[in-house]
Amino acid sequence: MKISTKGRYAVRLMVDLAQNNTGANVSLKDVAKRQDLSVKYLEQIITLLTKSGYVISTRGANGGYRLAQKPENYTVGMILRLTEGSLAPVACVESDVNMCPRKDDCCTIFVWKKLYKAICDVVDNITIADIVNMGADNYII
Amino acid sequence: MKISTKGRYAVRLMVDLAQNNTGANVSLKDVAKRQDLSVKYLEQIITLLTKSGYVISTRGANGGYRLAQKPENYTVGMILRLTEGSLAPVACVESDVNMCPRKDDCCTIFVWKKLYKAICDVVDNITIADIVNMGADNYII
DNA sequence: CCTATATCATATAAGATTGCTATGAATTAA
DNA sequence: TTAATTCATAGCAATCTTATATGATATAGG
Numbered sequence: 098m099k100i101s102t103k104g105r106y107a108v109r110l111m112v113d114l115a116q117n118n119t120g121a122n123v124s125l126k127d128v129a130k131r132q133d134l135s136v137k138y139l140e141q142i143i144t145l146l147t148k149s150g151y152v153i154s155t156r157g158a159n160g161g162y163r164l165a166q167k168p169e170n171y172t173v174g175m176i177l178r179l180t181e182g183s184l185a186p187v188a189c190v191e192s193d194v195n196m197c198p199r200k201d202d203c204c205t206i207f208v209w210k211k212l213y214k215a216i217c218d219v220v221d222n223i224t225i226a227d228i229v230n231m232g233a234d235n236y237i238i
Numbered sequence: 239m240k241i242s243t244k245g246r247y248a249v250r251l252m253v254d255l256a257q258n259n260t261g262a263n264v265s266l267k268d269v270a271k272r273q274d275l276s277v278k279y280l281e282q283i284i285t286l287l288t289k290s291g292y293v294i295s296t297r298g299a300n301g302g303y304r305l306a307q308k309p310e311n312y313t314v315g316m317i318l319r320l321t322e323g324s325l326a327p328v329a330c331v332e333s334d335v336n337m338c339p340r341k342d343d344c345c346t347i348f349v350w351k352k353l354y355k356a357i358c359d360v361v362d363n364i365t366i367a368d369i370v371n372m373g374a375d376n377y378i379i
Numbered sequence: 380c381c382t383a384t385a386t387c388a389t390a391t392a393a394g395a396t397t398g399c400t401a402t403g404a405a406t407t408a409a
Numbered sequence: 410t411t412a413a414t415t416c417a418t419a420g421c422a423a424t425c426t427t428a429t430a431t432g433a434t435a436t437a438g439g
Contacts, residue, residue, distance in 0.1 A: 099239070138400085140417095157405090160414045204370070215360045407415100
């Protein structure tokens with residue numbers, strides 16, 4: 098039940114792009130320095146974000162990245178699904194693709210469905226803008 | 239964000255013991271047959287449950303397992319924490335053991351804390367008895 | 380005492396995933 | 410032309426997952 102570094106770094110990456118948006122491109126080198134992460138690993142992660150159109154890239158000198166849309170348009174859920182894959186705690190609670198033969202008389206599936214819903218309710222209702230606006234010491238749980 | 243087979247089988251195992259409690263011992267062979275799982279794998283899983291005192295074992299012929307307490311005393315959370323380890327989606331949201339150096343000015347930690355709380359709220363409020371009482375076709379999400 | 384039936388204790392292992400690092404090509408501003 | 414970037418792949422050690430395998434130990438019943 099862990100979120101991998103890939104997913105977590107992707108969120109931090111998006112937040113960093115939002116925080117450092119001055120209209121100019123933001124280079125991964127700068128992000129990596131600020132976030133204390135490897136440029137090379139971030140390159141792999143941002144590839145997913147650019148290919149999905151969440152981030153716009155510009156090559157060459159003075160190149161870099163920008164958010165394609167406003168921070169409030171990106172939920173944590175969108176980013177995690179992209180990087181982590183499905184957020185379902187077990188495969189059988191989603192598409193019929195991974196249809197389990199025991200599904201019909203499985204008495205535990207409602208547990209996983211409820212868990213899945215709870216997870217989605219959280220990540221689909223927090224945006225990058227929420228994170229940016231949330232100061233480090235005044236958050237409420 | 240997946241729950242492994244170990245955790246899922248552990249829950250099914252506990253439910254099976256609850257459902258088939260006649261006062262007599264329940265052998266893993268029977269559980270394995272009903273749940274369509276390997277006896278050997280179940281042995282490993284139930285070891286965790288017996289060592290924690292959730293299940294009482296009896297060796298030898300006519301031996302087997304019984305729940306130590308009533309099904310309503312076991313939550314899904316208890317079982318998953320035992321088999322999966324911590325349910326925290328990221329290490330930094332729990333004990334100070336895995337203290338992250340960025341923790342104090344980390345603006346994403348509230349996301350993971352909220353997610354962690356949501357997960358716990360679900361798994362700590364469903365008991366084995368709830369699962370047993372929940373028919374396969376009349377559950378409500 | 381013998382045997383069948385259980386649990387208990389370890390060891391092994393293939394395959395997948397994680398969390399990176401490495402190499403180098405392609406693009407572009409200055 | 411050069412320096413700064415992104416882009417595209419490959420590689421790899423470590424760990425985790427999901428079991429299977431072997432055999433020891435305990436016990437009820439005959």
